[in-house]
Amino acid sequence: MNYEPSDNRARRVFKWLSLLALAGIPAAALAAIVMDREELLGNIAFTLLAVSVLANTAILFSYGTSPQIQKAAKITWILIALLCLIFSFCIYMGGLNSPDPHRASEIILLVTMACLSFPAGMIAVMGVAIYSMQFLAADGAGYFEVFAFWFLFFASGYFQWFWFVPWLIRRLKGFWKNRRRPG
DSSP states (O other), X not given: OOOHHHHHHHHHHHHHHHHHHHHHHHHHHHHHHHSOGGGHHXXXXXXXXXXXXXXXXXXXXXXXSOHHHHHHHHHHHHHHHHHHHHHHHHIIIIISOOSOHHHHHHHHHHHHHHHHTTTTHHHHHHHHHHHHHHHOXXXXXXXXXXXXXHHXXXXXXXXXXXXXXXXXXXXXXXXXXXXXXXX
């Protein structure tokens, strides 16, 4: 049996879904900037969360498309993770009118990076929770802890999306290819 037409159709659908998710990222960022200027940092924090979901969607669909789209999705994911770290440090240094900017920065970082690295990030969440209960003072994390938490999420998400998922897809393709062969 020839499966090429359906494979090509699926590739086209995955390509457009991936491109649509990637196009949603700058659209969401622009919306955050254009919205209420008084709440710009709050809008950016929410937008980071939304674009992390779009980036994960783009990555998942890009594995059924061309290497160029995969590379664009990977670069976008890394840039969003770096923006999350930079934004968290800006909030940490008092950029948000909040009674406790340190906690606000931790929450933004943890929620966004957990979403960006989901589901592997859930393991990182458990590690952060255990560390926080055992070692952090009441005033929250310092610069080193914020960076360490970010790196833990970044490493788990990067491993998941750019090593484990491609490996799993190759294994499943090989499994199904061998299974389709007669005899």
